Amino acid sequence: MTGSLEKNYEPQAFENRIYNHWVERNHFRAEVNPEKKPYCIVLPPPNITGELHMGHALDHTLQDVLIRWKRMQGFETLWQPGTDHASIATEVKVVESMREEGLTKLDVGREDFLKRAWRWKDEYGGKIVEQMKKLGDSCDWSRERFTMDEGLSNAVTEVFIKLYEKGLIYRGNRIINWCPECKTSLSDAEVEHEEQIGHFWHINYPIKDSDEVLEIATTRPETMLGDTGVAVHPGDDRYKHLVGKTAILPLVNRELPIVADDYVDPEFGTGAVKITPSHDPNDFEVGERHNLPQINVMNDDATINENGGRYVGMTRYEARKAIVNDLEREGFIHKIVSHSHNVGHCYRCDTAVEPLTSDQWFVKMEPLAKPAIEAVKDNRVKFVPERFSKTYIHWLENIRDWCISRQLWWGHRIPAYYCNNCGHIIVQREEPTVCEKCGGNGFKQDEDVLDTWFSSALWPFSTLGWPENTEELEYFYPTDVLVTGYDIIFFWVVRMVFSALEFMGDIPFEYVFIHGLVRDAEGRKMSKSLGNGIDPLEVIDEYGADALRFTLATGNSPGNDMRFHMERLEASRNFANKLWNATRFVLMNLDIDYIDKNSVQKEFTLADKWIISRLNKVVKEVTENMDKFELGLAVQKLYDFIWGEYCDWYIELVKPRLYGEDDDKKRVAQYTLTYVLENILKLLHPFMPFITEELWQNLPTVQGSVIVAQWPEHKEDEIYTVAEKNMGLIMDAIKNIRNIRAEMNVVPSRKAKLIILTTGKNVAKIISENEEYFRTLASVSEIELVKNKDKIPKDAVSAVIGGAELFLPLEELIDFEKEIERLEKEKSKLESEIKRVVGKLSNEGFVSKAPAKLVDEEKQKQMKYEEMLTHVLERLDSLKNR
RNA sequence: GAGGGUAUAGCUCAGCUGGCAGAGCGCUACGUUGACAUCGUAGAGGUCAUUGGUUCAAGUCCAAUUAUCCUCACCA
Numbered sequence A: 001m002t003g004s005l006e007k008n009y010e011p012q013a014f015e016n017r018i019y020n021h022w023v024e025r026n027h028f029r030a031e032v033n034p035e036k037k038p039y040c041i042v043l044p045p046p047n048i049t050g051e052l053h054m055g056h057a058l059d060h061t062l063q064d065v066l067i068r069w070k071r072m073q074g075f076e077t078l079w080q081p082g083t084d085h086a087s088i089a090t091e092v093k094v095v096e097s098m099r100e101e102g103l104t105k106l107d108v109g110r111e112d113f114l115k116r117a118w119r120w121k122d123e124y125g126g127k128i129v130e131q132m133k134k135l136g137d138s139c140d141w142s143r144e145r146f147t148m149d150e151g152l153s154n155a156v157t158e159v160f161i162k163l164y165e166k167g168l169i170y171r172g173n174r175i176i177n178w179c180p181e182c183k184t185s186l187s188d189a190e191v192e193h194e195e196q197i198g199h200f201w202h203i204n205y206p207i208k209d210s211d212e213v214l215e216i217a218t219t220r221p222e223t224m225l226g227d228t229g230v231a232v233h234p235g236d237d238r239y240k241h242l243v244g245k246t247a248i249l250p251l252v253n254r255e256l257p258i259v260a261d262d263y264v265d266p267e268f269g270t271g272a273v274k275i276t277p278s279h280d281p282n283d284f285e286v287g288e289r290h291n292l293p294q295i296n297v298m299n300d301d302a303t304i305n306e307n308g309g310r311y312v313g314m315t316r317y318e319a320r321k322a323i324v325n326d327l328e329r330e331g332f333i334h335k336i337v338s339h340s341h342n343v344g345h346c347y348r349c350d351t352a353v354e355p356l357t358s359d360q361w362f363v364k365m366e367p368l369a370k371p372a373i374e375a376v377k378d379n380r381v382k383f384v385p386e387r388f389s390k391t392y393i394h395w396l397e398n399i400r401d402w403c404i405s406r407q408l409w410w411g412h413r414i415p416a417y418y419c420n421n422c423g424h425i426i427v428q429r430e431e432p433t434v435c436e437k438c439g440g441n442g443f444k445q446d447e448d449v450l451d452t453w454f455s456s457a458l459w460p461f462s463t464l465g466w467p468e469n470t471e472e473l474e475y476f477y478p479t480d481v482l483v484t485g486y487d488i489i490f491f492w493v494v495r496m497v498f499s500a501l502e503f504m505g506d507i508p509f510e511y512v513f514i515h516g517l518v519r520d521a522e523g524r525k526m527s528k529s530l531g532n533g534i535d536p537l538e539v540i541d542e543y544g545a546d547a548l549r550f551t552l553a554t555g556n557s558p559g560n561d562m563r564f565h566m567e568r569l570e571a572s573r574n575f576a577n578k579l580w581n582a583t584r585f586v587l588m589n590l591d592i593d594y595i596d597k598n599s600v601q602k603e604f605t606l607a608d609k610w611i612i613s614r615l616n617k618v619v620k621e622v623t624e625n626m627d628k629f630e631l632g633l634a635v636q637k638l639y640d641f642i643w644g645e646y647c648d649w650y651i652e653l654v655k656p657r658l659y660g661e662d663d664d665k666k667r668v669a670q671y672t673l674t675y676v677l678e679n680i681l682k683l684l685h686p687f688m689p690f691i692t693e694e695l696w697q698n699l700p701t702v703q704g705s706v707i708v709a710q711w712p713e714h715k716e717d718e719i720y721t722v723a724e725k726n727m728g729l730i731m732d733a734i735k736n737i738r739n740i741r742a743e744m745n746v747v748p749s750r751k752a753k754l755i756i757l758t759t760g761k762n763v764a765k766i767i768s769e770n771e772e773y774f775r776t777l778a779s780v781s782e783i784e785l786v787k788n789k790d791k792i793p794k795d796a797v798s799a800v801i802g803g804a805e806l807f808l809p810l811e812e813l814i815d816f817e818k819e820i821e822r823l824e825k826e827k828s829k830l831e832s833e834i835k836r837v838v839g840k841l842s843n844e845g846f847v848s849k850a851p852a853k854l855v856d857e858e859k860q861k862q863m864k865y866e867e868m869l870t871h872v873l874e875r876l877d878s879l880k881n882r
Numbered sequence B: 001g002a003g004g005g006u007a008u009a010g011c012u013c014a015g016c017u018g019g020c021a022g023a024g025c026g027c028u029a030c031g032u033u034g035a036c037a038u039c040g041u042a043g044a045g046g047u048c049a050u051u052g053g054u055u056c057a058a059g060u061c062c063a064a065u066u067a068u069c070c071u072c073a074c075c076a
Helices: A015-024 A054-072 A087-100 A105-124 A127-135 A150-165 A221-226 A281-290 A306-311 A316-329 A366-377 A388-397 A452-456 A471-476 A486-503 A536-543 A545-553 A566-588 A597-601 A606-627 A631-659 A663-684 A689-696 A721-744 A761-769 A771-778 A816-841 A844-849 A852-880
Strands: A038-042 A076-080 A169-179 A184-186 A191-206 A213-218 A229-232 A246-248 A255-260 A272-275 A333-346 A354-363 A382-384 A416-419 A425-427 A443-445 A479-485 A509-515 A753-758 A782-786 A796-801 A804-809
Touching (some): A038 A054, A054 A631, A150 A169, A150 A452, A169 A281, A191 A272, A213 A272, A221 A316, A272 A281, A316 A333, A366 A388, A545 A566, A566 A663, A597 A663, A606 A631, A606 A663, A663 A689, A721 A796, A721 A804, A761 A771, A761 A804
Parallel strands (some): A479 A509
Antiparallel strands (some): A191 A213, A753 A804
8 A cells, every 4th residue: 555665866766657647537637617717827938940058947846836836726828838939049050951952042032941941940959848847837737838820920910010100110211230140130138249349440531622630539440331431529629610511531531520429428539529410329310310421331231231342241340441541541540449349249159249220110118118117016917025016117118119120031921011002001910902192003012021029929818819819818917927038028028018018908917037147057147158058958857857956946036147056956866865765664664544632732742842833833933934925945945854853853753652652652643744745746836846746646645736736825723833842852852862972982882871850840740751751862861860960970961952861871981081071162162152241241232122022032042041051060070189 | 238146165056134154065083883874973164346335233234346147228
């Protein structure tokens, strides 16, 4: 009837089996169930190009902990899974695979390219999902979605059209970030700024019809090919006389109007700025204010185009070199100084981004940002930790319009059609038949697709069926928590909030639970290029998913980065092994499968009451920690309780009863042992789902699966305050005995005798009633309680606890000097404690203002320490005068 | 330029609403006691970055300083 376990914890032996068990029994499945309260988390959809990395492992562990916990608490829990089409990343992969065949995108054309992309997705896109299962993710796989499936694509089109009709999406020629490698535009969020040391070239621009020159300073001389003006500050006396005049662009000989604009900082550089509206965001604005023409001098691969005269065809860096050379030769360079500045790079391929003007689609952000800011400011959406709300608000308050069109094929194609006849734009679901403006009937759809993040922004409601009014949407929305890293706040969290507010009229989630990055042991970011990544799947193979999850959940506080150490993984695995063996011990000593609580309750021993009471407190504390998203604290408490109290003490304490002849006593021990273990397995299950399930199913006293067991509740009637206190006293005494033995190098002998001199009746009673604990845990065979010092042999080592003095008489001569030394140490320790307590109590302020309970505790301590000191002093005296 | 994080044992980090500094690993000394050597017992090791302030009481709250790491930002 009782199962038997292997001696060692071997997760490989059961993790897959347990996962299948859950899936087969539909334990991850969420239904619309009005009888229950819903709890929903949407999984941040991993890219179909992705492989599970440590960042996912952390992110998913936190979500799975929350989901499993809430499931056990009786909520109808939905962890909504899915994947993201990852427009750029996937397109790059498909282009790469075509390159092996010697083909390019243009060779195969749009339609064939998309076929290939879907094929790629079918082949590789599910990989990460399989990896997630290894980690134990309890997602409802029957509801898995993909950002480009029919329903989600429909949602994207709906959103685009609605925003367009509302005037919140527009097409315009604006300056955007261009990646010359990916050959597409990027949003501001997709550009990463890196500090670079470059040069500041001071170039003399001659003034027309004058001998004067205007010295400008630039970090990017190649863009001068697109200069259409020069600007100075209106209040700058040095240049006032030049405003309105014309400068001549060196090498190109274009005439440039000199304008005055507040944007120019007279203190910086020379106070005169060349204006290149097509290749600099600021210049673009200056250009708009002064009606300067835009001259784009670059191709989509950042080589110089036909507007660049003799520099045509060069890369921007070649052009820079050539231009600087030419300027030097012709005497236009005044000086060159070194200068550090920020250069934007593509977040996908790290190529330096080129700002340039282009026709693109934009989302007008201001009207959308406002309610999103409000939602966080008035606490409808709450960040954990709270400080990230600042980051969020600050970003939204300074946001610029969002460039959403991408010059790619893999993604949601923009539902905009251009009339072949008049160029009129019609935005709608299907291709129009007749132009509403000119009556023409030929149309061409916009070639571009949408930013990947445009579809992920809808994830919390599109996955639940929106724009259809589904019962899932009705029941699970708004979702409860979003779990993600701080690096994704701008890309995703922000956009989900404003999209949800706009289209659902409600927040997408109540809490945003933010975690940090998983770094390597040296604190570096894990990255493919550094090759320092630790593969979670390899870790799972070797140590088990539970050990990995435990490691990630422990010692990690919200919002902070963590370093990944293999040593910690080992410690987690050892903990699993400990639990495994504790359960093995229980099973080995369990010869029945049901014990009626009522039949044993009256027979609880001190140890039973103590562990039950402790369990109860742990239940309360752990649940409170979970409620506050303090998962690391919760799991730490479980670790301490399981290892430090249940295993180290309780299991040792029950052994005599288990091995004894008295069946009634045995039953009580068995009951308590299993009762506490069952609760341990439940409490630990969200963190270590596999091992707890495996052990649970080996326990004959329980049915079903722990994944759906009821989360333990705190019970007031299972708090035994006196038992905790008395057990504490006994534990203290036992630790003291062990301590003096270790320090005096006394190996316990079988017939060791313990003499206890008690001063308080109560203490004597507690000790005599629980003598057996001393036998088992302090290795003494006989205990003698005395009230008179005379009975104490001279050759004994001693320890004092509150209310009693413990003596271990020794058969062989002890080292008196060593014992004196030890007691002296004890004495000074006690003296300093007494000094501290007395100091505190003689402080008028403390006694009058501190809580009475605290003052009382201090008084108790004083009495206890003083009594202990007296004993130590007496003992010292007798040793010295022996 | 703005905002933020971090600073606690040799190492990596916990420490919630102020009330005798904790864990893991490492280290030292013991230990073949019928769950576990992936273990047990005991121990050493901290001016909680610095300086002020609030308080009866500060690792914890406030201010400043130093170091370090992020994020954002148009200074050509």
